Amino acid sequence: MIRDITLGQYYPGNSLIHRLDARLKIIVALLFIVELFVVNNFYGFVIATLALAIVVAVSRVPVGFIFRGLKPILIILLFTFALNIFLVKGTPLWQWHSITITYEGVNTALFMGVRLILLIAGTSLLTLCTKPLALTDGIEKLLYPLSKLGVPTHEIAMMMTIALRFIPTLLEETDKIMKAQQARGADFESGNIFKKIKNLIPIIVPLFVSAFRIAMDLAMAMEARCYRGGKGRTKMNEMKYHLRDYIGYLLMFAFLALVILSRSFG
Numbered sequence: 001m002i003r004d005i006t007l008g009q010y011y012p013g014n015s016l017i018h019r020l021d022a023r024l025k026i027i028v029a030l031l032f033i034v035e036l037f038v039v040n041n042f043y044g045f046v047i048a049t050l051a052l053a054i055v056v057a058v059s060r061v062p063v064g065f066i067f068r069g070l071k072p073i074l075i076i077l078l079f080t081f082a083l084n085i086f087l088v089k090g091t092p093l094w095q096w097h098s099i100t101i102t103y104e105g106v107n108t109a110l111f112m113g114v115r116l117i118l119l120i121a122g123t124s125l126l127t128l129c130t131k132p133l134a135l136t137d138g139i140e141k142l143l144y145p146l147s148k149l150g151v152p153t154h155e156i157a158m159m160m161t162i163a164l165r166f167i168p169t170l171l172e173e174t175d176k177i178m179k180a181q182q183a184r185g186a187d188f189e190s191g192n193i194f195k196k197i198k199n200l201i202p203i204i205v206p207l208f209v210s211a212f213r214i215a216m217d218l219a220m221a222m223e224a225r226c227y228r229g230g231k232g233r234t235k236m237n238e239m240k241y242h243l244r245d246y247i248g249y250l251l252m253f254a255f256l257a258l259v260i261l262s263r264s265f266g
Helices: 022-038 042-059 063-070 071-089 101-129 130-140 153-183 193-198 201-224 243-262
Strands: 091-096 099-102
Touching: 022 101, 022 130, 022 243, 042 153, 042 193, 063 101, 063 201, 071 099, 071 101, 091 101, 099 101, 130 153, 153 201, 193 201
Parallel strands: none
Antiparallel strands: 091 099
């Protein structure tokens, strides 16, 4: 389960999506999240799914690799589905004693489930198709106007990227600790949910120790390379927009228009 989390990982490739400017991909990812919450019917989700399918096909990232990242949130999906299907009032579809399933409940449960799946799959593509360094530069460029107000945009971008990049590292460390504990007789599978949570306590302390050790190693490595923040720093490769990026912006606005138009359907 730990290894199934794909958020923060980079999938090497040379596809058109990989070559797009990081600023464009960040803006598209943020806009995609907003549009998923703007959608008010399944027509909008059909448009979002088709757009996401086209991007996945062009990126050449295996579909199984993307949807593998949905396994860790399966419990959340099931909980959200059950919560909506049984608690939303409306027109009864099925009833047994005090348990009632309504048409509105099923509709809301499917609506929330599809939204969550598209949200995870869409945002995962940002890190899967963007190198960490390019992601840092893209965030810094987008936050550049705030630097005029004294906001340390470079440091903020660096912290955000490091936090995102270290998700797979910490998950891998968690997996190693769990295997070491299991080799010593620990049981993380049997028992009810409360027992499983209690069995995870021995993992927390070594994980925190390992996280602080990794952070210290990173800080020492940055200091050894004379890192002093963003003041006066230059770029080896300056970010420049190309024709494909401008076409990407046009397609993004076309997608936005379709999503807004879909609100009037049905």
